[in-house]
Amino acid sequence: MSERFRSPVWRQLRKHKLAMASSVVVLGMTVVCMAAPLLAPYAFDAIDLGSIRQAPSWEHPMGTDDLGRDLFTRVLHGGRISILIGILSAIIGTGLGSLIGVVAGFYGGRVDNLLMRLTDVVYSIPTLPLLIVLSSYSQAVISSMALIIGLLSWMATARVVRGEVLAIKQVTFVEAARSLGASNLRLMTRHILPNAIGPIVVGATLAVGNAIILESSLSFLGLGVQPPTPTWGNMLMDAQATMATKPWLTIFPGLAILLVVLSVNFIGDGLQDALDPTARDGTP
């Protein structure tokens, strides 16, 4: 009975064809990558010095790298880490950013000042040195790397959400809800945040791509995932020098990142429409 007025979001999301197709892509890529040990034609660290830097062929569908390792295999294996880190850290960063943003915007005054100055401080610290410091204290496992990256990418979300909240809390419905006895927590979570979901979702989808790239910088510095374990990021880094002459080394990991980030963006787009009741066509 109550479902009738509670969950039109999923129904609406299903109508968004691009978002549904993108969900299939992301899900499919995740599954394939997770199953990499079973699906990949070679071992990801199998060096074959007899066939280095080969262009794509039937034997090596994406070619081979400097050490003759099969690129297709490495893209599959790399995805295991990149996708997880990308999505996990986007969730962590967006969650933290939304929390800080909504508290700052809602309470205003001193709380706002404190939280926003904190945001400024974290923003002003160059990311890379901080990443290096943090990751030297932790192990290069997916969860801690996602956490670290998430902890360094909430600031933009916090600022955007705060701005939204400042505007939303002025609208009468907040006071109306308060006049009916809603608590501050309830006002923030049920009444204000859902109205700010658009920019939050957009920020989250962008964060996925950023996180994948950030992870690669860490790996490049030897602080993230260690070679020979591949990630899309460190594969791109490795291929930088030979981009002009051996383009497949950059194209395939790059395409993989593009596909995931683009799909996540489309999903975000669909979510945004689905969560905004005024964008729904006709009767629900």
Added chain:
Amino acid sequence: MTRPVLEVRDLVTRFHTDEGVVHAVNGISYSLSEGEALAIVGESGSGKTVSALSIMGLVPEPPGRIEGGTAILRGRDLLQLSPTEWREVRGREIAMVFQDPMTSLNPVLTVGYQLTEPLRRHLGASRHDAVERAREMLALVGIPNPRQRMADHPHQLSGGQRQRVMIAMALSCRPSILIADEPTTALDVTIQAQIVDLVKSLQERLGMAIIWITHDLALVAGLAHRVAVMYAGTIVEEAPVAELYRDPKHPYTQGLLRSIPRVDAPACGPLPSIDGQPPDLRMDSDACPFSPRCRHAVEECATGKPPLDGVHDDHRVACIRWRELGPDPGVGT
């Protein structure tokens, strides 16, 4: 009609802004009996909304602050409540309907969710009971097809329907007081009349007391039992509605009534208006606040704020000269 449900005494609310202290409400007192409809009338900035927000605990703090007075609801002083106690009172004891129905419902939540939220919160109703009750409330406020409307979002309703939903939300927990803050200002005239009729009939059925805040004296004629006229943060006159119309004592009330077009009066020239501007509320003067605009002002008016003086039992007026001025020839019948 006799037992007071709310007693407001000497309520003072001020806003401490960068440009100075705004004296929004300067010691107003009134009482509200059970089942009574009190209209608070005044122009923009006269403090009528702030006085209502004060007894809801909704004055934004800072910059606002309630600096004095009491508001006794069923033996409890509202102004001394803790935030938690306030939440129990809001929606349960006192509920409010706001001016603009287009913005007073949350656009991303369904009508059903917003209606059931206070029910589940205050009455601890189960989801099923809350839905049932919410549907009854929608039917009660004259929303056709309540079952379907519950699944709608606010943008799918018209302005009048939204205001009906707001009224349903406000009354769902059967509060003893309903504060209506110009609930018809944003609606067109025919809908205005419907909303007024609706509130009136709901009052007869549910028996709550109403504080109806408006700048429209004509609107309250058919609705209120008593009218309090506010000017510059003070109540200048308070009387039963018929008496206020028939025999207004305060020069400001007389001016207000003269400025309303009448069907039964011969149309001759433009409607009279009150010259001048309302005072700057940042000045805290001792004079009668209306004296600079008053046609009958004398020197004495500048020497002290006139107290509310009883014309008789339930007619009070804050003017030192009301006795000598007599009935206003321009109004009344």
